[in-house]
Amino acid sequence: xxxxxLPPPSAAPQTSAAPQRRRFLRQAGSTVxxxxxxxxxxxxxxxAAGSDAPxxxxxxxxxxxxxxxxxxVMASVLGLDQKYGVKIIPSKEASWAGxxxxxxxxxxxxxxxLYGLVYxxxxxxxxxxxxxxxxxxxxxxxxxxxxxKKLAEQGAVNGAGLAxxxxxxxxxxxxAQTFPTGTHAMWLYYWLAAHGIHPMRNAKVIxxxxxxxVANMRVGNMDGFCVGEPWNQRAIADGIGVTxxxxxxxxxxxxxxxxxxxxxxxxxHPHTARAVTAAILEASRWxxxxxxxxxxxxxxxxxKSYINTxxxxxxxxxxxxxxxxxxxxWDDPDHMKFYNGGAVNFPYLSDxxxxxxxxxxxxxxxxxxxxxxxxxxxxxMDIYKQAAAATRTALxxxxxxxxxxxxxxxxxxxxxxxxxxxxxxxx
Numbered sequence: 001x002x003x004x005x006l007p008p009p010s011a012a013p014q015t016s017a018a019p020q021r022r023r024f025l026r027q028a029g030s031t032v033x034x035x036x037x038x039x040x041x042x043x044x045x046x047x048a049a050g051s052d053a054p055x056x057x058x059x060x061x062x063x064x065x066x067x068x069x070x071x072x073v074m075a076s077v078l079g080l081d082q083k084y085g086v087k088i089i090p091s092k093e094a095s096w097a098g099x100x101x102x103x104x105x106x107x108x109x110x111x112x113x114l115y116g117l118v119y120x121x122x123x124x125x126x127x128x129x130x131x132x133x134x135x136x137x138x139x140x141x142x143x144x145x146x147x148x149k150k151l152a153e154q155g156a157v158n159g160a161g162l163a164x165x166x167x168x169x170x171x172x173x174x175x176a177q178t179f180p181t182g183t184h185a186m187w188l189y190y191w192l193a194a195h196g197i198h199p200m201r202n203a204k205v206i207x208x209x210x211x212x213x214v215a216n217m218r219v220g221n222m223d224g225f226c227v228g229e230p231w232n233q234r235a236i237a238d239g240i241g242v243t244x245x246x247x248x249x250x251x252x253x254x255x256x257x258x259x260x261x262x263x264x265x266x267x268x269h270p271h272t273a274r275a276v277t278a279a280i281l282e283a284s285r286w287x288x289x290x291x292x293x294x295x296x297x298x299x300x301x302x303x304k305s306y307i308n309t310x311x312x313x314x315x316x317x318x319x320x321x322x323x324x325x326x327x328x329x330w331d332d333p334d335h336m337k338f339y340n341g342g343a344v345n346f347p348y349l350s351d352x353x354x355x356x357x358x359x360x361x362x363x364x365x366x367x368x369x370x371x372x373x374x375x376x377x378x379x380x381m382d383i384y385k386q387a388a389a390a391t392r393t394a395l396x397x398x399x400x401x402x403x404x405x406x407x408x409x410x411x412x413x414x415x416x417x418x419x420x421x422x423x424x425x426x427x
Contacts, residue, residue: 054085054272061259061276062093062102062111065211065307066228067314068139068257069112070297071338073306075276075283083282084275084390092305095209096179103262104130109269110276112138113260116355120181122378123356125364131263134352134379135277136345136387138257138284142317142336143184143247144232145191147224148217149325152242157326159195159245162224166197175199176208176216176225183256186358187247188226193425194250194407200362200427211308217241228256229336230313235325237313242325248334250406253343255351266380273380277387284339285391294318342394347379350400350413357411357420363427371416 063069069090075081076088091108093099096117102108104121115134122132147156154169156162166173175192177185189199199205208216213231216222218240226247235241247254259280266273287297298315301307307314316322320335337344352375359365381399388395402412411419 052271054275055269056109056272057085058087058089059109059272059276060089060091060107062091062099062108062113063306064093064096064099064112064209065309066112066257067230067301067307067318068142068228068336068338069306070287070301071138071280071283072112072259073301074287074297075279077300078283078286080282080286081276081279084279086272086275086279088276088279090306094211096182100127100179103132103260104128106262106265109265110135110259110261110273112257114179114182114184115255115258115352116181116183116186116359117179118258118260119352119355119374119378120359120364122374123359123365123369125181125359132378133261133263133266133273133383134347135259135261135266135273136280136384137255137347137351138259138280138338138345140253140256140337140340140344141246141248141334143187143226143228143256145188145224145226145244145247146213146217146232146235146241147244148220148222148241149239151223152326157242157244157324159191159197162244163195163197166202172204173202173224174204174206174222176206176213176222176227178208178210178213178227180207181355181359181364183247183355184226184228186355187250187254189362190358191226191245191250191406193423196425198425214238214240229317230307230309233317234309234313236323237310239325243322244324246322246332246334248332251403252334253337253403255348255354258347263377266383270383273383274386274390277383278390281339281345281387281391281393284345285342285393288337288339291319342388343396345384345393346388346396347381347384348396348399348401348413349375349379349381350402350411352379353413353416354411357416360420361423361426368417368420372413 061072073090081088099111118132121130154165156165177188192199210227213225213227214235298311302311302314320332322332323329353371356371400413404410
C-alpha cells in the first residue's frame, strides 16, 4: 500500500485558523482533555489488540453520493482504518430510505446519515421505532437551496424574491428535499418559513434522492430543492438552477451528516464503534489539514465508485469558492468543514435536540418528547470521547452550544419545548 503523508496526532490543520475553531480550542484547553482521558483509560496503543480489540474486523458503512461522505471514504482509502484494527468497506447506497432500512435490518453496520433521520428512527417517525446511536458529526455546513433557472428569470433569486413571486403568480410550487425527517427537509422548511412561506400550506414538498435532484429539475419536476454538494454546484454547471442560499447562511456551522448505527450494534461492538470513530476522526483531520489534501479528496470521491461526477463540481465549493449561477462569485469561509480543529465532530446534545424541535414544529411528532433524554440516549459521547482520546482530538467544555439562526432566533438547547412552540409558522 502506498504511504500517504499524515499529520502527527496532535497537529493542527495548516489552513487559516477560523474564529470558531479558536473559540473551540480555548474551550477545550488545547488537547489536554483528550490526552487526560487517554491516560485515564490506561491505553498506550491504538486499541488494535488484546481485550480492547475490535469485536468485528470488517465493517460495512453505507454512504450516499455526496461530498460529505468524504471522511468515511478517505478513512478506507488512506488505510487509517487498519491503524485501529478494522477494515471499512464503503457501500454506495441509492437513497436515504435505503440507508434507514439497511441499518434497521443490520445489512449495514454503520452509515453516513442525515442527523434527523437517526432521530426519526429512534422515535419511530415513518418507520418502526428502533434504538439508534450517533457516534460523531461528520461535517458542518456545505449544503444549499437551489431554485430553477425559470424561477430566477422571474425574479426569484433568493428567499424574498421567491416569496414575492409566489404571492404574485398563483400556482402550485414544488420543492424537493431528500428525506422527511432529514437535515435538508429541515433547512428547506426553516428557510421558506423565515421568508413567510409555509412549506406545507403554500407549497408542495416531495422527496427525491440526492443524485436524482438535478435530473428531476431538468425535466421540470420541481421549482427548487435542498440537497448537499456537489448537486447544487452541478445544477449551476448544467445551467438549470441557481443557488438561492447556502445552509451555512441559515445556521453558521450547523450540524449535518453523522456516523450512525443502531443502539444494539454499539452494545455488541463497543470497541469496533470506537475504532471506526477514531479512524474517521483522523480522516476528517487529514481532509481539513491542507488545500492539497482537499484536492486529493475531491479527486478520490469524484470517481464512479463514490459520487460519480466531475472533480470540479466537488473541488470548488470544498475550497470555499462559490458562484450563484447568475454571475455572482464569492469566497465563503464557512464552507464545508470536516474537522476544524476538532470543533466539527463532537456530538453536541443541543444539535440532536434541535432536530426534534423542528420535527415537533412541522407535525412529525405529535407531542413534545423528553428532548434531553432522547439526545443523551442517541448521542454516544462515551464512544466519541474514547475515540477523541485515541486521536488526541480536543473536547469542548460543554455538551451544549448556542447559535443564532437566519430568522434571528437563538437556539441553545435550554428550553426546547418553548423554542419549538415559539414559531409563528408551524404545522
